[in-house]
Amino acid sequence: MAKNIKTIPTSEYDEVVRVIQEYHCNGCHKGNTSLLAKAFHKDATMYGFTMTGELLGGPISNLYDYINQHRDAPKINTRIDIIGITPTTAS
Template sequence: MSKTPIEDYEAIVEVISKYVDGLIAGKKEIMQPVFHKDATMYGYNSNGFLGGSIQNLWDFVDEAGAAPNMKSRIDVLDVEGTIASARISLENDAYGESYTDYHQLLKVDGEWKVIGKLFHLHG
């Protein structure tokens, strides 16, 4: 059994941080490079169920704009070889809502990419 290098944890936090930075700035261009081109997202928001292509996230960021007062916490839950899971707690997004995200990551050509996003809106 091999130990996961600390640099993998740091790289995952860096990837997720770019996602958070994009939400805060309201600029999808900041976060797009850390998502796999075929990434998906599923969950519930204030309009109900939302699922499918990561294009849904780009549309959300375009519509919502910046979230300058958003707070976040990133927890890397597990890393095993080329796969990883992270939990992101978000408070006070562009609409004043709070979410918990679970991102599944895959190491592609030596780089960590978000392959899937699950999210839950806190009532």
């Protein structure tokens, strides 16, 4: 019989949320791609919708280019959902 064993402590979840809030959310709010880049692996892939409803996807550099073009987003709403955490990754 399989056991459901929690291998990642809650403190790790809290740290992932802190990093996302500090770098991703604040980076988007301020239009600061240097700050934003600290939240992502250099080879990350992203997908999301622009303010005009267009799907933007592909390499993370697409997000940086979009932020650099449109600058800060002080009215952006963010929501942090952690789907999974391993000892070396979070998604």
